[in-house]
Amino acid sequence: xxxxxxxxxxxxxxxxMTGGALFAWAYLPRFARAADNRDPRLIVIVLRxxxxxxxxxxxxxxxxxxxxxxDIALSLAGPHAALPLDGFFAINPSMPVFARLFKAxxxxxxxxxxxxxxxxxxxxxxxxxxxxxAGPGHVxxxxxxxxxxxxxxxxxxxxxxxxxxxxxxxxxxxGAAPILGWxxxxxPAPAGDLAARVLDLYQHRDPVLAVALxxxxxxxxxxxxxxxxxxxxxxxxxxxxxxxxxxxxxxxxQAAQGAAKLIAADDGPRVAALAxxxxxxxxxxxxxxGRLATLLGGLDGAFEEFEKGLGERxxxxxxxxxxxxxxxxxxxxxxxxxxxxxxxxxxxxGAIKGGRVIADWPGLKxxxxxxxxxxxxxxxxxxxxxxxxxxxxGLSAAVLADKVFPESAAVKPMRDLIA
Amino acid sequence: MAIPASGSPPDPVLxxxxxxxxxxxxxxxxxxxxxxxxxxxxxxxxxxIALISLDDQAYAGLPGSTPAIQASxxxxxxxxxxxxxxxxxxxxxxMASALATPERVAHAQPVPPPAIPAKPAPPIEATxxxxxxxxxxxxxxxxxxxxxxxxxxxxxxxxxxxxxxDNIVRASAGAFEREAIRxxxxxxxxxxxxxxxxxxxxxxxLDNQQSIGPDSxxxxxxxxxxxxxxxxxxxxxxxxxxxxxxxxADVTSFARILTGWTMAxxxxxxxxxxxxxxxxxAHEPGDAVLLGKTYPAGGMGQAETAxxxxxxxxxxxxxxxxxxxxxxxxxxxxxxxxxxxxxxxAKSDGNLRALAATLIDMPEAWSTPLAxxxxxxxxxxxxxxxxxxxxxxxxxxxxxWLNALGEPLWQPPGPNGFxxxxxxxxxxxxxxxxxxxxxxxxxxxxxIGNPNDMLDAVIGPSAxxxxxxxxxxxxxxxxxxxxxxxxxxxxxx
Numbered sequence: 036x037x038x039x040x041x042x043x044x045x046x047x048x049x050x051x052m053t054g055g056a057l058f059a060w061a062y063l064p065r066f067a068r069a070a071d072n073r074d075p076r077l078i079v080i081v082l083r084x085x086x087x088x089x090x091x092x093x094x095x096x097x098x099x100x101x102x103x104x105x106d107i108a109l110s111l112a113g114p115h116a117a118l119p120l121d122g123f124f125a126i127n128p129s130m131p132v133f134a135r136l137f138k139a140x141x142x143x144x145x146x147x148x149x150x151x152x153x154x155x156x157x158x159x160x161x162x163x164x165x166x167x168x169a170g171p172g173h174v175x176x177x178x179x180x181x182x183x184x185x186x187x188x189x190x191x192x193x194x195x196x197x198x199x200x201x202x203x204x205x206x207x208x209x210g211a212a213p214i215l216g217w218x219x220x221x222x223p224a225p226a227g228d229l230a231a232r233v234l235d236l237y238q239h240r241d242p243v244l245a246v247a248l249x250x251x252x253x254x255x256x257x258x259x260x261x262x263x264x265x266x267x268x269x270x271x272x273x274x275x276x277x278x279x280x281x282x283x284x285x286x287x288x289q290a291a292q293g294a295a296k297l298i299a300a301d302d303g304p305r306v307a308a309l310a311x312x313x314x315x316x317x318x319x320x321x322x323x324x325g326r327l328a329t330l331l332g333g334l335d336g337a338f339e340e341f342e343k344g345l346g347e348r349x350x351x352x353x354x355x356x357x358x359x360x361x362x363x364x365x366x367x368x369x370x371x372x373x374x375x376x377x378x379x380x381x382x383x384x385g386a387i388k389g390g391r392v393i394a395d396w397p398g399l400k401x402x403x404x405x406x407x408x409x410x411x412x413x414x415x416x417x418x419x420x421x422x423x424x425x426x427x428x429g430l431s432a433a434v435l436a437d438k439v440f441p442e443s444a445a446v447k448p449m450r451d452l453i454a
Numbered sequence: 455m456a457i458p459a460s461g462s463p464p465d466p467v468l469x470x471x472x473x474x475x476x477x478x479x480x481x482x483x484x485x486x487x488x489x490x491x492x493x494x495x496x497x498x499x500x501x502x503i504a505l506i507s508l509d510d511q512a513y514a515g516l517p518g519s520t521p522a523i524q525a526s527x528x529x530x531x532x533x534x535x536x537x538x539x540x541x542x543x544x545x546x547x548x549m550a551s552a553l554a555t556p557e558r559v560a561h562a563q564p565v566p567p568p569a570i571p572a573k574p575a576p577p578i579e580a581t582x583x584x585x586x587x588x589x590x591x592x593x594x595x596x597x598x599x600x601x602x603x604x605x606x607x608x609x610x611x612x613x614x615x616x617x618x619x620d621n622i623v624r625a626s627a628g629a630f631e632r633e634a635i636r637x638x639x640x641x642x643x644x645x646x647x648x649x650x651x652x653x654x655x656x657x658x659x660l661d662n663q664q665s666i667g668p669d670s671x672x673x674x675x676x677x678x679x680x681x682x683x684x685x686x687x688x689x690x691x692x693x694x695x696x697x698x699x700x701x702x703a704d705v706t707s708f709a710r711i712l713t714g715w716t717m718a719x720x721x722x723x724x725x726x727x728x729x730x731x732x733x734x735x736a737h738e739p740g741d742a743v744l745l746g747k748t749y750p751a752g753g754m755g756q757a758e759t760a761x762x763x764x765x766x767x768x769x770x771x772x773x774x775x776x777x778x779x780x781x782x783x784x785x786x787x788x789x790x791x792x793x794x795x796x797x798x799x800a801k802s803d804g805n806l807r808a809l810a811a812t813l814i815d816m817p818e819a820w821s822t823p824l825a826x827x828x829x830x831x832x833x834x835x836x837x838x839x840x841x842x843x844x845x846x847x848x849x850x851x852x853x854x855w856l857n858a859l860g861e862p863l864w865q866p867p868g869p870n871g872f873x874x875x876x877x878x879x880x881x882x883x884x885x886x887x888x889x890x891x892x893x894x895x896x897x898x899x900x901x902i903g904n905p906n907d908m909l910d911a912v913i914g915p916s917a918x919x920x921x922x923x924x925x926x927x928x929x930x931x932x933x934x935x936x937x938x939x940x941x942x943x944x945x946x947x
Contacts, residue, residue, distance in 0.1 A: 084868065155686070155705075156696045158870050171697070174875075201860070204881045216882030218860075225893035229933055232924055233889060233940045239920040241942040244880060251886025312867040313618070317661045317683045368679025369664040374686070406702070 075192075075386060075427040076298055078341065078354040079179055079308045080334070081205055083161055084315035086358040088378030089410060090327055091130075092144050092392065096123035099399035105366045107322035115323035120144065124392045128323050129332040132339040136383050142338075143387055143452070145380040145419050146394035149360055149412030151443075155374035157315065160359030165207035167417070167440045179308055180210030182424050182439045191305070192428055198254075198307035200294045208308035215304055216247075217254035217297060218290070257297060284333030287311055291337035295344025298352075309337075314358060320371040338383050350385035353423050353453065357416055363408050364399055377410035380419050386427065388454040418449045426453030463821045465916035466490045472947040473782060473824060474814070476600030477836030478912045486599065494601050494814050498807055503602050504636040506589050512596075513589050519629035522582050523654055523728030526625035527720045529578045579624040583617060586628020587849040587863055594835040595843060605639045605810060606631070607831060608781050610864075611871040613650045613692060615659040617864050622658045622717075627864040630655035643774065643804030644765035651688060651761060652730045654717040660684035660869065667713040667738025680738075685709035687869045693764040695773030704745055710738040711749060711757045771799040774809075777874070782813055784822050785875050791818045824946045827879040829872065830859035832947070833888065837939055840912045841899045851894075858887045892939035896932045905934030913943045 093109030094100050095117065101108045109117035109125055117125035118134040124146065126134050136142035152163040152171070159171035167178025179197065186193035196213035199205060208214055230252055237245035290309055297303045313330060320327050334356060342349050361378030377397070382389070397403050397411040405411040421435045425448045436444040470490035471478045486493035497503060506513050517525070597603045610631050617624040634653045638646035650656055657663045665681035666673045673679055685708035690696045714737030718725040725731040732754040742749050742756065747763070749756050764770060775795035779787030795812060802808040813819055828836060834852050838844060844851050856863050860883075866872050873879070902908070905925050909917055921941045928934035938944060 155702065156690055157868060158690075159696055199881070199883075201883070204877075209877070214882070216884075218883045225889060225936065227929060227933060229893060229936055230889060232928070232933070232937060236920055236924045236937065236941065240918050241946075244885060244942060244945065247880050247882045248885040248889065250882035251884070252889075254882060255886055315683075315868070317681055318664055367681050368666050368668065368673070369661060369681045371661075371681070373682050 074348065074351050075305065076345070076348060076352040077179075077306045077423060077427050078294070078298070078352065078384075079207055079306070080337065080354065080356040081161075081165060081207055081308065081310040082314050082334070082356055082358040083157070083310055083312045084358075085157060085160070085360050085362055085374055086314045086378055087316060087320060087327060087362040087372050088146065088148075088358075089361070089364060090127060090320065090322055090372075091331060091381070092120070092124050092126050092146060092379050093117055094123060094146070094396065094399070095119075095125045097396070097399050103365045103399055104322070106370060107320055107325075107366060109323055113323075117323060120392055123396075124394075127328055127331050129328040130335040132335045132342075133381065133383060136338065136342070137389060140390035140454075141385055141387055142381070142383040143389045144392045144394075145382070145414050145416075145449070146392055147377045147397050147410055147412055148380045148414040148416050148419065149377050150416045151446075152360065153376065155360065155376075157359060157374070162206065164357060164359045164416070165205060167207075167420075169442045174206060176210035177205070177207035177308075178420065178439050179208045179306060180212045180214065182428070182430060182435075183212035183306060184210060185430060185434045185438050186428060195302065195304050198294060198297055198304040200290050200307065200309040205308045205310040207310075208306070213250075215250050215254045215257075215297070217251075217257075217293065254297070257300070257303070284329055284336060287333035288336035288340050291340035292344055295341050299345045299348050311337075316362070317367070317371040317373060318369045320366075334381075341384075352384040353386045353427055354383045355420065355423055356381040356383075357420070361410055364404055364410050365408065375409035376405045377412040380414075380416055382419075382423075382452065386453050388451055393449070414449070415446045417443050417446045419452065421446065422449035422452040424448075464824050465914055466820060467914055468824065468916055468943070469820055470494055470599055470601075472828075472836075473819065473826075474599060474601045474604065476594055476597060476603055476832060477828075477839050477944075479595075479839045480908075480911050482599070483911060483914055491814055494599055495811060497599055497601050498640060498810055498814075500602075504606055504639045506593055506632050506636060512592060516585055516589060516632070517582070517629070519626040519633055519654055520726060520728040522625045522629050523622055523717070525578045525582070526621050527727060530621060531720065577621075579621045582625050583628065583864075584849055584853075586631075587853055588847060589628065590631070590863070591835070591838065591844075591849055591852055594831075595838050600835070600839075601810070601814075602639060603835075604782075604832070605806075606636055607829075608778070609635050609639055609646065611866070611874075612777065613646070613656070614866045614869060614871040615655045615864065616866055616869075619659050623655050626653075626655040626658075631864075638806065640807040640810065641805075643770075643799070643806055644762055646806070647692065647761055647765050648758065650692070651684070651712075651757075652715060654728060654730050657684070657715060657717055657730065660687055662712055663716040665709060665713050666736045667710055669740070670713060670736050670738055672733070672736040673738075680706070680709050680713065682706060682709035684715075685712055688761075689764070691870055693761075693773070694767055694769040695776075698767075698769035698773070700745060707742050707744045708760065711742050711744065711760055713738045714754065715757060765804055766800075768796075768800065771796045771804075774804075775799055778809065778813065781874050783816070783818055785826065785877075788818045788822070791816055824943075825876065826947050827876045827945060828947050829874075829879060830856050830861035830884075831863070833859070833945070834891075836944065837891070837895045840908070840944075841895050841902075841935060841939065844895075844898075855887075855891050858891070859884060888945070889936075889940060892936040893932075895939060896936035899932070899935055902931040902935050905931055905938060908935065909938055909941075912938065913941065917941070917943055 089104055090107060095109060095111060111117060111125060115128050117128055119125045120137055133142050150163050151169055152160050162171045162174055165177045166173040183193050183197055196215060197208050199208050199214050199216045201218050204216055234245055234248060294307055298307050316327050341354060345352055357380055358378055360376055362372035362375040367373050395413040397413050401407050403411060417440045424430045432448055467483055467487055467490050470486060474494055508516055594603055615623050615627055615630055617627045630653050634649040660683045661681045662684040666678045668679045682705055686705045689700050714733045716733050718727050718729050718731045720727050724733050734753055740751050744760055749760055775792045778795055779791045783791055798808055798812045834855050853863060861872050909925050921943060925934045925937050928937055
């Protein structure tokens with residue numbers, strides 16, 4: 036029987052043995068910086084529900100846009116004028132931070148993008164987006180986790196593992212590589228050594244739960260005590276869960292705030308995944324103001340919190356926001372949009388070679404639309420993600436095409452995304 | 455799964471209480487020990503066992519969905535008036551001062567200092583939601599084994615709505631479960647399907663109340679049109695299942711067929727406000743082809759016929775059988791079990807009582823290791839049943855726990871409901887929160903007897919020696935109870 040039963044107060048060593056071998060970063064000595072002093076990070080934000088790319092970044096220069104998108108089309112005129120990115124595209128006015136970063140060459144947009152999935156089921160679409168497989172039905176591991184797994188043994192990024200934000204782990208980062216889970220919360224912490232005793236019990240009876248609980252405890256301690264970036268998260272920020280949750284505009288901002296502290300630490304994870312739900316805007320979607328604009332404002336707030344919280348690490352960071360597919364180009368009968376195909380990928384961070392909207396614009400004439408209803412995809416989301424993984428972590432095209440995004444050799448990594 | 459392999463099948467009483475039910479209350483194990491299968495089957499024979507009857511004193515005061523929605527509509531209208539009044543007063547200060555004639559100024563009293571505003575009453579939707587939540591939690595505590603309640607939660611998640619959608623759904627989500635799910639969990643699938651898809655909460659959640667046939671009278675007048683959300687999710691999630699062979703054209707066609715299924719508005723032009731009605735003016739006229747079959751024009755009956763056909767489709771039987779087996783047996787359910795359930799579903803014309811009885815009779819249900827995780831609601835219910843009720847008549851703590859655990863009541867992230875995979879609930883964050891909750895529950899439990907006796911009452915003789923020892927050596931009764939609530943035998947089912 037266990038050490039613990041003999042001594043009611045577990046030694047630090049006992050705790051280490053419990054979780055340490057599997058997930059040790061909380062206790063590891065601080066890592067030296069890489070030789071070139073670059074210390075890249077990648078943050079993936081999954082927008083579940085299918086973001087209307089044409090309302091996030093409007094092709095206001097396209098003569099057919101205003102007609103198709105009707106009352107919710109973005110425009111450079113009026114009290115809620117969209118913010119111009121270049122002569123053709125303008126971003127929703129609820130995203131001033133992104134527009135500022137774009138001007139500073141720290142944000143970019145890939146437009147008319149889609150994964151290889153061409154049906155219109157959210158759940159299959161999300162599985163394809165997050166698993167990185169060519170088709171639905173693969174729900175055990177995600178591409179971001181397999182990317183970590185594909186790094187050379189002993190690689191710093193691989194050793195430090197990934198961060199999953201929220202009460203459940205997004206598929207994109209599930210898998211064999213070590214993942215830390217964290218979400219803001221506000222319950223009183225257990226007194227005494229209850230945690231150690233439960234961990235000890237799990238070690239003997241349920242190793243899966245032992246690993247999960249150990250990670251949860253580590254993450255909570257790392258995020259909440261002062262050791263992360265010198266700033267503890269204030270108790271009032273922790274109370275967010277009872278309110279709007281991760282998917283409210285305030286929730287997105289607060290999730291990013293907490294995640295930034297964990298990622299910014301020298302010994303914190305270098306990749307992170309967040310999932311925000313609620314982008315399925317079938318009815319009264321709104322354009323420059325309204326429901327979608329509120330959500331986009333939350334996403335913009337998340338970008339701002341990452342910029343603030345990452346401090347000097349921002350310059351080596353890439354953030355990518357992706358969604359399972361786009362929405363119909365023409366608004367539906369209820370001033371919203373139904374499930375579609377092409378949409379946007381949003382990129383931000385000091386590591387991004389920004390100031391560009393990357394698009395092979397397909398046009399919006401009826402014959403140019405996919406199945407005469409959706410923005411036709413001309414860029415593959417996987418190409419963007421491959422480009423980021425190659426640029427940030429040096430993964431080869433072969434590994435990316437085989438292990439990270441299986442059966443995707445035809446999709447080349449998009450070049451020059453990283454400055 | 456990483457449960458230590460064990461040669462013998464799990465304790466049948468634990469299977470009945472945890473895999474099928476909501477966990478043991480003190481005494482439950484003794485009551486069912488002689489024949490756990492018969493105990494579960496007896497639940498299936500109790501008439502009206504699934505209902506939350508408003509005749510029952512404990513649930514008196516819960517309104518039906520129609521009055522609940524009417525209350526929400528009235529409150530919405532009042533809120534709008536208040537907003538307009540506020541904008542009007544702040545927008546016209548010049549006018550207000552112009553109206554202040556000398557006489558009125560002369561009679562004006564000194565303005566009293568503003569009183570500290572009383573805490574405003576919660577919105578009616580929140581009050582209704584909490585009352586419904588309290589009823590659901592009470593029912594979970596009062597259930598015998600709780601198998602039928604588990605079936606209610608299964609179907610409620612299968613046909614989920616989300617209160618995050620809007621006030622109408624927030625006001626009626628609980629009534630939706632009482633009206634469209636509970637009466638049918640031991641009835642016919644087709645009847646449940648019909649009750650669900652015409653319920654105002656579902657029509658609102660999946661936007662059908664706004665979908666208008668483009669060639670209908672309303673469509674031509676108002677330049678509004680189709681919304682295919684409900685049609686797609688009925689086919690993909692509620693009946694046939696994704697990948698079962700339907701096309702985008704089928705979805706669009708079904709959306710046309712469903713036009714006119716709506717809810718009567720506040721003015722009551724179409725019927726009693728807040729009730730489910732068919733609006734012929736919004737219904738797309740003409741025949742429609744769906745899944746290769748032509749449905750002749752026929753008003754509301756057109757969609758009823760289509761739904762009945764979908765309820766009997768072989769793909770639906772397969773889809774429901776897989777989900778049921780995944781929920782009650784294992785994440786990757788034994789194919790034989792799925793095939794058996796699908797056969798019973800098809801043969802019995804979707805008789806859900808027969809399906810539930812089949813689950814009880816399945817050898818796989820009693821031999822498969824208890825490797826799934828309790829969902830957050832089942833976990834909270836099991837805590838209340840074993841460690842005693844939470845604060846009286848206040849669901850607040852349980853609701854907060856559910857929020858923290860990532861399964862807020864009647865608020866799934868999407869129309870596919872909450873996950874039914876063990877991994878989703880055994881996350882790092884989720885386990886840390888379970889630890890915090892176990893501690894909070896143990897700290898507030900009244901009269902904890904001997905935690906070792908509680909272990910015997912709740913888990914029984916199959917508890918592992920390690921669990922037994924950990925509880926025996928706890929430093930306090932509270933810690934012992936918290937260890938019981940965290941034990942693998944309490945988490946897994």
